[in-house]
Amino acid sequence: MIDLRESTADSGQGALPVGDVIDFLRLIWAVDHALQRRSKAMRAALGITGPQRLVLRLVGRFPSVHARQLADVLHLHPSSLAVLLKRLEARGRIRRRPDQRDRRRWLLGLTRRGRALNRSAPGTIEAAVQRTLHATSRRDLVGARVVLGRLACELEGATSRNVVKGVEPWIR
Secondary structure: OOOOOOOOOOOOOOOOOOHHHHHHHHHHHHHHHHHHHHHHHHHHHHOOOHHHHHHHHHHHHOOOEEHHHHHHHHOOOHHHHHHHHHHHHHOOOEEEEEOOOOOOOEEEEEOHHHHHHOOOOOOOHHHHHHHHHHOOOHHHHHHHHHHHHHHHHHHHOOOOOOOOOOOHHHOO
């Protein structure tokens, strides 16, 4: 387990003094690795990966959402979302239907099988995030959102005029 309270440079465990940048990257990669492992475990236990579950939960929360709206909320390119949607649709967890007001757009909804998975469940990434947020002070949570929001903008090449959608409220 990674001790998030101390950096490797200050841990006194003979670690190399890597500095703040490398230490922060190390933590980001630890989170990424843990997300990947938990996603695989979810696929084995629930038949759905972490990203698929996030899509399913959002469609459940916002019935009749447009695919483009969902892509924007998830910070995904529409073609990346399309892959997730096709898998969920092929497994009978979501359904797409044409928007009656604009036939070029698709509305998304959950099927009966999708609704069965649209609930809190132990062992999910969502449950781990919920426990972490519950154990984190509001001040620390806001600080983490600011740092992660800024990093997302930096990685996306966002400027002050081109801020990553959904991140700007946290970096003002």
